[in-house]
Amino acid sequence: MSFTSTTIPYSTLSSLNNLTLHLPTSPPQSAQSIWLICIRGGAWCDPFITSACFDATIKHLLSSSPASHISGIASLNYRLSPYPSHPTDPSSPHDPARNAKHPDHITDVLTAILFLQDKYKFGDRYILIGHSCGATLAFQVAKKRYWGKQYESTEALELNVEPPLAIIGVEGIYDLPTFVSEYAHEPFYRGFVEHAFGRDEAVWKEASVADVDWEESWTDGREVVIVHSEDDKLVSLKQPERMWKALGERGWKDDEGAERRRRFVKLTGLDHDEVWEDGKALAGVIGEVIGRLT
Numbered sequence: 001m002s003f004t005s006t007t008i009p010y011s012t013l014s015s016l017n018n019l020t021l022h023l024p025t026s027p028p029q030s031a032q033s034i035w036l037i038c039i040r041g042g043a044w045c046d047p048f049i050t051s052a053c054f055d056a057t058i059k060h061l062l063s064s065s066p067a068s069h070i071s072g073i074a075s076l077n078y079r080l081s082p083y084p085s086h087p088t089d090p091s092s093p094h095d096p097a098r099n100a101k102h103p104d105h106i107t108d109v110l111t112a113i114l115f116l117q118d119k120y121k122f123g124d125r126y127i128l129i130g131h132s133c134g135a136t137l138a139f140q141v142a143k144k145r146y147w148g149k150q151y152e153s154t155e156a157l158e159l160n161v162e163p164p165l166a167i168i169g170v171e172g173i174y175d176l177p178t179f180v181s182e183y184a185h186e187p188f189y190r191g192f193v194e195h196a197f198g199r200d201e202a203v204w205k206e207a208s209v210a211d212v213d214w215e216e217s218w219t220d221g222r223e224v225v226i227v228h229s230e231d232d233k234l235v236s237l238k239q240p241e242r243m244w245k246a247l248g249e250r251g252w253k254d255d256e257g258a259e260r261r262r263r264f265v266k267l268t269g270l271d272h273d274e275v276w277e278d279g280k281a282l283a284g285v286i287g288e289v290i291g292r293l294t
């Protein structure tokens with residue numbers, strides 16, 4: 001399979017409102033073909049993690065047989081929260097790309113998906129993959145809220161993004177209050193959550209994605225895959241286990257034939273970022289999901 005890659009803006013808000021597109025030179029003809037949309041991690045603030053972080057995963061995926069069912073892949077950048085203590089690239093208070101606060105991140109993600117749905121007309125035929133805080137953002141797409149403390153409307157929500165058929169959460173953060181308390185001994189964790197969401201823990205709870213009435217917000221959802229390495233030294237198995245349990249309580253079933261199914265893929269030997277740096281195991285998981293949806 002041959003694909004061409006370009007990076008294009010999806011809005012003019014900042015230098016980070018862009019996405020990297022990988023398009024097949026000869027698109028699949030089947031109506032069952034599918035898009036992939038990837039959301040990067042980096043604690044809502046790391047300037048050195050970009051849309052290119054999925055390149056190794058995409059390379060492995062494109063050299064496997066499920067690639068023939070892919071109509072396109074997009075990897076999103078979005079505005080980041082302040083990171084004034086970054087050792088080599090601290091954020092400036094004047095940079096619109098580095099002063100985002102919730103709901104800016106999810107608004108950018110929704111704007112990007114809407115841009116793609118408008119242009120390529122794939123509707124709900126896509127898989128959303130998010131790493132770390134990108135997993136939070138992926139499930140926020142399916143949670144479909146008027147984000148923000150006052151539940152104010154956002155342009156992206158009013159324009160109504162169709163949520164995906166499947167979400168793959170990778171080394172994800174799903175519940176902010178329990179995440180911050182698990183790492184209470186590491187001030188960096190509370191710090192980046194406060195930079196992204198502020199200090200009001202009610203906002204953290206509302207932005208979290210573990211306890212959600214998915215029947216109401218995500219009627220088309222067919223599959224959730226929670227991927228987590230037991231050797232992740234930054235985000236322990238507590239977050240994915242919490243999400244997994246919550247999905248079960250909301251009716252997601254373990255058997256492959258179920259209409260709304262959940263899977264847990266436990267990886268070994270890979271640290272938090274090594275899951276995408278290596279990309280092989282992740283490409284295998286994505287290929288299996290493509291196989292079940294095409």
Ligand SMILES: N[C@@H](CC(=O)c1ccccc1NC=O)C(=O)O
Nearest residue numbers: 041042043044046132133234235
């Ligand atoms: N790469 C970030 C750290 C980071 O991304 C992170 C650290 C701890 C727990 C979760 C993290 N990322 C989640 O998106 C940094 O170097 O500051």
